[in-house]
Amino acid sequence: MKKFLALILALVMVLSFAACGNEETPNGNDDSEVLTNENIKIGFVHVSDPSDMGYTYNHDLGTWKMAENLGISEDQIINKYNIGEDEGCATAIEELVEAGCDIIFATSFGHGDYMTEAAANHPEIQFCHATGAQAAGSGLSNYHNYFTSIYEARYIAGVAAGLKLNELIANGTITEDEAVIGYVAAFYFEEVISGFSAFYLGARSVCPSATMITLKADSWSDPVKEGQIAQSLIDQGAVLISQHSDNTSPATTAEAAGLFHCGYNSDMSEAAPKASIISARADWSIYLTYAVQCVLDGEEIVTDWCEGYAEGANFTSPLNEAVAAPGTAEKLEEVANGIKDGSVHVFAGPWSGYYVWDNTPFECAEGEWVEESETQSAPYFGYIIDGITRLDA
Amino acid sequence: MISENTKKEPLVRIAKRAELSPKKAALVRFSSIIVALLIGGLLILALGYNPISVYGGIIEGSLLTPTALKATAKIAVPLLGAALAIAPAFRMKFWNCGAEGQITVGAIASTYFALYHVGDLPAPVFFVVTFIVSAIFGGLWGLIPAFFKARWGTNETLFTLMLNYIAIGFVKYLRIGPWMDKGQMFPKVPMFDRAARLPDVFGVHIGWIIVLLLVVFTYIYMTRTKHGYEIAVVGESVSTARYSGMNVAKIIMRTMFISGAVAGIVGWMLALGTNYTLSDTTANGYGFTAIVVAWLAKLNPFVMVLISAFLAVLQKGSNSIQTNFGIPASASEVLTGLILLCMLGSEFFINYRFVFRKKSVGGDD
Numbered sequence: 001m002k003k004f005l006a007l008i009l010a011l012v013m014v015l016s017f018a019a020c021g022n023e024e025t026p027n028g029n030d031d032s033e034v035l036t037n038e039n040i041k042i043g044f045v046h047v048s049d050p051s052d053m054g055y056t057y058n059h060d061l062g063t064w065k066m067a068e069n070l071g072i073s074e075d076q077i078i079n080k081y082n083i084g085e086d087e088g089c090a091t092a093i094e095e096l097v098e099a100g101c102d103i104i105f106a107t108s109f110g111h112g113d114y115m116t117e118a119a120a121n122h123p124e125i126q127f128c129h130a131t132g133a134q135a136a137g138s139g140l141s142n143y144h145n146y147f148t149s150i151y152e153a154r155y156i157a158g159v160a161a162g163l164k165l166n167e168l169i170a171n172g173t174i175t176e177d178e179a180v181i182g183y184v185a186a187f188y189f190e191e192v193i194s195g196f197s198a199f200y201l202g203a204r205s206v207c208p209s210a211t212m213i214t215l216k217a218d219s220w221s222d223p224v225k226e227g228q229i230a231q232s233l234i235d236q237g238a239v240l241i242s243q244h245s246d247n248t249s250p251a252t253t254a255e256a257a258g259l260f261h262c263g264y265n266s267d268m269s270e271a272a273p274k275a276s277i278i279s280a281r282a283d284w285s286i287y288l289t290y291a292v293q294c295v296l297d298g299e300e301i302v303t304d305w306c307e308g309y310a311e312g313a314n315f316t317s318p319l320n321e322a323v324a325a326p327g328t329a330e331k332l333e334e335v336a337n338g339i340k341d342g343s344v345h346v347f348a349g350p351w352s353g354y355y356v357w358d359n360t361p362f363e364c365a366e367g368e369w370v371e372e373s374e375t376q377s378a379p380y381f382g383y384i385i386d387g388i389t390r391l392d393a
Numbered sequence: 394m395i396s397e398n399t400k401k402e403p404l405v406r407i408a409k410r411a412e413l414s415p416k417k418a419a420l421v422r423f424s425s426i427i428v429a430l431l432i433g434g435l436l437i438l439a440l441g442y443n444p445i446s447v448y449g450g451i452i453e454g455s456l457l458t459p460t461a462l463k464a465t466a467k468i469a470v471p472l473l474g475a476a477l478a479i480a481p482a483f484r485m486k487f488w489n490c491g492a493e494g495q496i497t498v499g500a501i502a503s504t505y506f507a508l509y510h511v512g513d514l515p516a517p518v519f520f521v522v523t524f525i526v527s528a529i530f531g532g533l534w535g536l537i538p539a540f541f542k543a544r545w546g547t548n549e550t551l552f553t554l555m556l557n558y559i560a561i562g563f564v565k566y567l568r569i570g571p572w573m574d575k576g577q578m579f580p581k582v583p584m585f586d587r588a589a590r591l592p593d594v595f596g597v598h599i600g601w602i603i604v605l606l607l608v609v610f611t612y613i614y615m616t617r618t619k620h621g622y623e624i625a626v627v628g629e630s631v632s633t634a635r636y637s638g639m640n641v642a643k644i645i646m647r648t649m650f651i652s653g654a655v656a657g658i659v660g661w662m663l664a665l666g667t668n669y670t671l672s673d674t675t676a677n678g679y680g681f682t683a684i685v686v687a688w689l690a691k692l693n694p695f696v697m698v699l700i701s702a703f704l705a706v707l708q709k710g711s712n713s714i715q716t717n718f719g720i721p722a723s724a725s726e727v728l729t730g731l732i733l734l735c736m737l738g739s740e741f742f743i744n745y746r747f748v749f750r751k752k753s754v755g756g757d758d
């Protein structure tokens with residue numbers, strides 16, 4: 001009986017492969033009328049929803065600012081929230097195509113593979129993927145990557161963190177050796193490494209004895225785990241927490257422990273007024289406005305877009321004076337001016353480290369620096385600097 | 394002497410019902426869904442949305458556009474497959490909570506071929522080979538707890554559950570280690586070549602035809618074959634089975650191999666038909682939700698088709714309402730949970746009834 005069943009099953013399969021061809025389904029986006037700010041439709045695929053008060057919240061702010069800039073109404077924008085980095089992403093993109101979107105943005109790194117496929121299948125629609133790096137290699141003219149050089153704002157936030165550590169050392173709360181920063185990392189790859197290295201170098205530029213320990217959450221957005229990791233870092237000696245993850249739980253965990261914090265994406269001093277010193281933020285509206293304007297004007301969107309601190313694409317939230325060390329504001333202004341005029345390089349030597357994927361040692365001498373975001377918009381700084389310890393690597 | 398009738402009768406007690414007529418049972422089930430929708434409606438109101446438009450959103454987001462319908466089918470197919478997989482084991486009262494892991498192992502096996510041998514074989518042969526290999530690996534993964542149960546009487550619920558974590562942990566190792574996509578700078582398994590993707594029939598991968606065939610085969614296997622009879626006897630009473638000369642150990646192991654093999658096939662279609670890659674979430678909870686499907690369907694394969702379609706509508710629909718109404722993910726999970734709870738609860742009222750203490754039955758007052 002079983003053999004018979006297996007045989008039938010195999011037969012049916014072979015037959016049905018032979019019988020069916022691959023039909024392309026046409027999409028409903030064939031209207032030939034001219035695009036204006038009154039009929040353009042814009043789709044977004046978000047990895048979480050704005051209730052994270054972090055990454056998606058901040059990207060969403062950019063969306064509404066772009067809509068205001070261009071006079072686009074709310075019902076022309078379709079947001080798909082809580083779309084994971086899996087097959088659900090393909091469905092979400094297809095639904096946006098079906099809804100008639102002329103341009104589709106996806107915000108998370110892991111959406112990249114699905115964006116690449118969708119861009120190939122729908123050449124008449126523009127696809128823009130934040131943090132990704134596949135557009136240039138795909139050779140598709142309707143596929144683009146964007147990011148801001150957020151490492152600049154992180155460096156500035158790092159300086160504020162270093163000054164805080166100096167204050168703690170000066171008033172005897174900790175010794176020089178106890179100036180340990182704890183960093184909640186989402187994953188270990190270039191985007192995250194670039195971020196924590198910039199933050200660390202910023203802190204070390206003012207507090208030479210600073211060291212950093214990191215743990216990864218294996219998720220961009222997991223409020224519970226992010227908080228647990230922050231606690232674990234604190235238990236292992238961290239006195240200041242920073243993060244590359246989407247939620248405010250690391251900030252509130254630091255506050256509950258009576259320690260300090262530097263945030264990402266949103267002004268986290270609202271969630272943790274006694275802990276959060278400053279946050280590195282991106283202003284996504286600059287790119288979104290640019291990209292949508294290009295579609296309206298019928299112009300090409302650049303394949304790799306990356307603007308930085310000087311253009312306002314990234315910035316730091318207002319300094320929380322109640323927590324920051326005295327004199328921080330002046331120092332930050334000096335550093336920020338240096339970044340704007342190009343005299344301060346974030347990844348400047350001297351530092352030594354190793355390349356994350358093959359452990360090759362790397363030395364960056366005094367007076368040299370590693371350039372970031374020149375060849376593509378997604379970060380590609382992949383060195384683990386000595387002084388940073390990945391506890392789980 | 395304390396006799397039965399001197400004890401005070403409780404205010405409410407629960408008694409087994411005589412068999413309900415099918416009409417009445419259907420009525421109870423139907424009203425349970427209505428109750429669920431009403432409670433869910435209150436929840437939606439409390440969140441500040443209009444329940445009718447949100448329920449409309451569930452239907453629209455799961456059935457009314459071509460993409461949505463296809464996405465719903467892509468949920469229903471593996472769910473039904475997983476429910477069919479665990480059905481024989483459950484009939485045997487072997488609580489296979491490991492379909493999740495068996496699916497994952499099947500997916501790992503297919504992924505190996507999709508990554509390293511896709512060009513080596515003509516397409517139909519490639520799919521038949523991966524199909525068979527996934528079934529074998531899924532089956533072997535199911536065989537492990539069966540062997541231990543048959544040999545040493547280990548608890549299969551815990552055993553199968555824990556094997557899930559091992560299978561998923563192994564995927565993590567592969568994703569970060571040997572199978573990592575080197576071009577991506579990100580720890581994930583590469584997307585499969587187009588040649589390694591299952592063809593679509595009416596817009597949904599061919600797995601749906603296989604699963605529908607499996608419905609018929611499972612029905613025949615469980616009700617019309619010697620194997621099916623043996624499974625039922627072992628499920629009712631191991632002693633009876635032994636007494637009548639059945640080799641219980643063999644039946645347990647054989648049935649779990651089949652159960653795991655079908656789960657492995659589900660892994661095959663998830664990897665090659667839906668995800669086109671392997672990730673920690675390839676099995677996506679289907680192995681667990683399948684338990685609900687199997688129970689609600691009372692292990693009847695044909696009823697499983699309806700239940701899995703219903704749950705797929707709920708799942709896809711609740712994803713869409715998160716998106717379209719901005720309802721938080723957790724709230725739409727609560728909504729789905731409420732509906733399931735009411736449906737399962739209705740089974741209680743079909744089988745049991747409340748008996749209230751009658752006033753002054755006489756005697757001791």
